[in-house]
Amino acid sequence: MPQPSAPRKTLGRPPRISREAIIETARRIVTEAGVDRLTMRRLATEIGSTPMALYHHVRDKEELLVLLLDDYATRTLRRPEIPVDPRERIVVAATTIHQALAACPWIVEVLTADDLMSTSALWFVEQIVDGLVECGLSPDRAVHGYRAIWYYTAGEIVVRATAARRRAHDDRATYREQVFADLDPNELPRLAQVADRWAPLTAQDTYLDGLRALVDGLLTSR
Amino acid sequence: MPQPSAPRKTLGRPPRISREAIIETARRIVTEAGVDRLTMRRLATEIGSTPMALYHHVRDKEELLVLLLDDYATRTLRRPEIPVDPRERIVVAATTIHQALAACPWIVEVLTADDLMSTSALWFVEQIVDGLVECGLSPDRAVHGYRAIWYYTAGEIVVRATAARRRAHDDRATYREQVFADLDPNELPRLAQVADRWAPLTAQDTYLDGLRALVDGLLTSR
DNA sequence: ACCTGAACACCGTTCAAGT
DNA sequence: ACCTGAACACCGTTCAAGT
Numbered sequence: 001m002p003q004p005s006a007p008r009k010t011l012g013r014p015p016r017i018s019r020e021a022i023i024e025t026a027r028r029i030v031t032e033a034g035v036d037r038l039t040m041r042r043l044a045t046e047i048g049s050t051p052m053a054l055y056h057h058v059r060d061k062e063e064l065l066v067l068l069l070d071d072y073a074t075r076t077l078r079r080p081e082i083p084v085d086p087r088e089r090i091v092v093a094a095t096t097i098h099q100a101l102a103a104c105p106w107i108v109e110v111l112t113a114d115d116l117m118s119t120s121a122l123w124f125v126e127q128i129v130d131g132l133v134e135c136g137l138s139p140d141r142a143v144h145g146y147r148a149i150w151y152y153t154a155g156e157i158v159v160r161a162t163a164a165r166r167r168a169h170d171d172r173a174t175y176r177e178q179v180f181a182d183l184d185p186n187e188l189p190r191l192a193q194v195a196d197r198w199a200p201l202t203a204q205d206t207y208l209d210g211l212r213a214l215v216d217g218l219l220t221s222r
Numbered sequence: 223m224p225q226p227s228a229p230r231k232t233l234g235r236p237p238r239i240s241r242e243a244i245i246e247t248a249r250r251i252v253t254e255a256g257v258d259r260l261t262m263r264r265l266a267t268e269i270g271s272t273p274m275a276l277y278h279h280v281r282d283k284e285e286l287l288v289l290l291l292d293d294y295a296t297r298t299l300r301r302p303e304i305p306v307d308p309r310e311r312i313v314v315a316a317t318t319i320h321q322a323l324a325a326c327p328w329i330v331e332v333l334t335a336d337d338l339m340s341t342s343a344l345w346f347v348e349q350i351v352d353g354l355v356e357c358g359l360s361p362d363r364a365v366h367g368y369r370a371i372w373y374y375t376a377g378e379i380v381v382r383a384t385a386a387r388r389r390a391h392d393d394r395a396t397y398r399e400q401v402f403a404d405l406d407p408n409e410l411p412r413l414a415q416v417a418d419r420w421a422p423l424t425a426q427d428t429y430l431d432g433l434r435a436l437v438d439g440l441l442t443s444r
Numbered sequence: 445a446c447c448t449g450a451a452c453a454c455c456g457t458t459c460a461a462g463t
Numbered sequence: 464a465c466c467t468g469a470a471c472a473c474c475g476t477t478c479a480a481g482t
Contacts, residue, residue, distance in 0.1 A: 012445030013482065040475060051475080053447055061475065119401060122410060130412040139416050143423045148374070148432030155377025179341060188344055190352040194361050201365045210370030210440075214432075217439030234464030235463065262456060273456080275466055283456065 017049055019057045023071050026064060035106035040064075069110045073118035076100050082127060086134035090149070090215055091208075093127035098153050098207055105161040111154060135219050145218040152214055156207050239271050241279045245293050248286060257328035262286075291332045295340035298322050304349060308356035312371070312437055313430075315349035320375050320429055327383040333376060357441050367440040374436055378429050 025047045029038050040061060044051040058064045080096050082089050101107055128149060132142035177199070185192035194201065247269045251260050262283060266273040280286045302318050304311050323329055350371060354364035399421070407414035416423065 013447070015446065017447095039473085041473085050448055052449085052477085055476075056446060122401075122405075122413060126410045126413050129416070133412060139412070140419065140423060142412070143416055143420065144426070144428045144431060145435075147424060147428060148435060151377035151381055151432065152370070152374045152436070153377070154381055155373035155375070158380055159373055159376055179344070183344075188348040190355060190361070190364070191344065191348050194351070194365055197362065198365065201362055202369060204366070206366045206369060209366060210373065210436075213367075213370060213439030214374070214436045215439070216442060217435030217437070218432075220438060220442070235466070237465065239466095261454085263454085272467055274458085274468085277457075278465060 017047055017053060017057065019067075021047060022054060022057055022064070023067055026068055027071060030068065030106050035065075035109055065110045069107060070118045070120065072104060072107065073100070073120040076103075077120050077124070079123060086131040087215060087219065090128050090131035090135075091211060093124045093131070094149050094153055094211055095208065097121060097124050098156065098211075101153070101157045102160070105164065108158055108161045111157065132218065137218070148214060148218065149211070152210060153207075156210075239269055239275060239279065241289075243269060244276060244279055244286070245289055248290055249293060252290065252328050257331055287332045291329060292340045292342070294326060294329065295322070295342040298325075299342050299346070301345060308353040309437060309441065311356075312350050312353035313433060315346045315353070316371050316375060316433055317430065319343060319346050320378065320433075323375070323379045324382070327386065330380055330383045333379065354440065359440070370436060370440060371433070374432060375429075378432075 022043065026038055026043055029043060029046065040051045040054055043064075044054055047054075054064075058067065077096070077100055080092055083092060101111065125146060128146045129139075129142045132145045133139060137145060180191070180195040180198055183192040183195050191198075244265070248260055248265055251265060251268065262273045262276055266276055269276075276286075280289065299318070299322055302314055305314060323333065347368060350368045351361075351364045354367045355361055359367060402413070402417040402420055405414040405417050413420075
C-alpha cells in the first residue's frame with residue numbers, strides 16, 4: 001500500500017519500487033555478500049520484483065554501481081577538522097579519503113571509474129589542491145600534485161584489496177613465499193637479504209609514511 | 223601430426239593442445255579483442271577444441287590470466303642500462319616497469335593480483351630496493367619505499383586505464399565536465415579556478431614528475 | 445508509466461563417459 | 464592421459480505484451 005498523500009503529477013501506474021529502495025537493497029547485498037554477488041537478478045528477487053523492473057529506474061548495472069559509490073561517499077565521508085598548516089591539511093584530506101575507501105573494499109571495482117569518485121569528494125580535492133597552492137605551487141602544478149597523491153592512494157587501496165581477496169581465496173598465497181625462499185643471493189642480493197622479513201614488512205600499514213614522503217617531495221620544488 | 227621424436231615417458235593418449243598453444247592463442251585474443259573477450263569457450267573454439275580440454279592444462283581462468291601476465295613480462299621486460307647513481311637507478315627501474323604496464327592496458331585485471339607481478343620483474347624490485355639502501359635507507363625502510371613506489375605506479379596504471387576505457391565507452395565522459403562547469407567558486411574556489419584547465423592538465427603524463435617527487439621524499443629521511 | 449514473462453546470447457565449471 | 468558431450472547454475476539485457 002503506497003502512501004496516497006501527494007497526488008502524482010503524471011498519470012499511469014504508480015511505481016512499486018524506487019531508486020532509493022534499489023540502492024538500499026543493493027548496498028545490503030554488497031555489504032553482506034560482496035560485490036561479486038550483486039546481480040540484477042538477485043537484486044530483483046530480494047526487492048520482490050523482476051530483473052526488468054530495475055531497468056526502469058537505473059540505466060544499467062554500471063550506473064547502479066556508480067550510484068552505490070555516491071551513496072557510500074555521502075553517507076560516510078565526514079569533513080574532518082582542518083588544520084591551519086597547509087601541509088597538514090593535505091595529509092588530513094588524503095588520509096580521510098583513504099580511510100573511507102579502505103573500510104569499503106568492494107569499492108575498488110568502481111573506484112577507478114573516475115578520478116574524483118563522487119561530488120561528495122570534491123571538497124577533499126579542494127583541500128589538497130588549495131594546500132599545495134598555499135605551500136607555493138602554481139595552480140597547474142598543484143593539480144598535478146593532487147593527481148600524484150590520488151594515484152598513490154588509489155594504488156594502495158587496489159593492491160591491498162586484491163592482496164586481501166587473494167589471501168581469502170588462498171591457493172597462490174604460498175607461491176610468493178616459495179619464490180622468496182628460492183631467491184639466488186648472487187643475482188638478487190638485497191631481496192635475499194630481506195626475504196624472511198618481506199611478509200611482515202609488507203603487511204605493515206605504511207600509507208601515511210609514503211604519503212608524507214610524497215607530499216614532502218612535491219613541495220620541495222626542483 | 224605431433225612430432226614423433228622424443229618418446230613419451232608416460233603412456234596414454236598423446237596431447238593435442240599444449241599449455242604454450244593455449245597461452246599463445248589467449249594472447250592473440252586479448253591483444254585483438256580485449257581481455258573482456260577472452261572466455262574459456264572462445265579460447266577453446268579458436269584453438270580448435272572444447273572448453274573442457276583447457277582444464278586439463280590450466281587449473282582455471284585465473285591461472286590462465288596469471289600465466290598470460292608472466293608470458294607478457296618475460297616477453298617484453300628488457301633490462302635497461304642501469305645508471306651508477308642509485309637515485310637514477312630507482313627512477314629507471316620504476317619507469318621501465320611502468321612503461322611495460324602502460325603499453326598493455328588489459329593487464330590491469332591481473333596486475334593487482336600480486337605485488338610482484340612476475341618473477342621476471344624481481345630484478346627491477348631488486349634495483350629499487352638496492353638503490354634505496356645505497357642512498358642510506360635501512361633495508362626495512364627500503365622495502366617500504368619500494369611499496370610506496372609500487373602503489374604509485376600501480377595506481378597510475380589503474381586510474382589511466384580505467385579513464386581510457388571509460389572514454390571509449392563514452393556516456394559518462396561529459397558528466398565530469400558538467401560538474402566542473404557548475405562548480406561554486408565560493409565553496410570550492412581552487413577547483414573553480416582551474417576548472418577549465420582540468421581536462422588538459424590531467425591528460426598530461428606526469429608519472430615521472432610524481433615518481434621523482436616520491437623518491438626525493440623517501441630519501442630525505444625525516 | 446510501470447511492471448512481467450519469455451527469450452537471447454552468453455558465462456565458468458563439473459561430471460561421466462569415451463579413446 | 465587426454466579429450467568430448469551434455470548439463471548445471473548462473474549472467475546482463477532486449478522485446479513484446481500486460482495493467
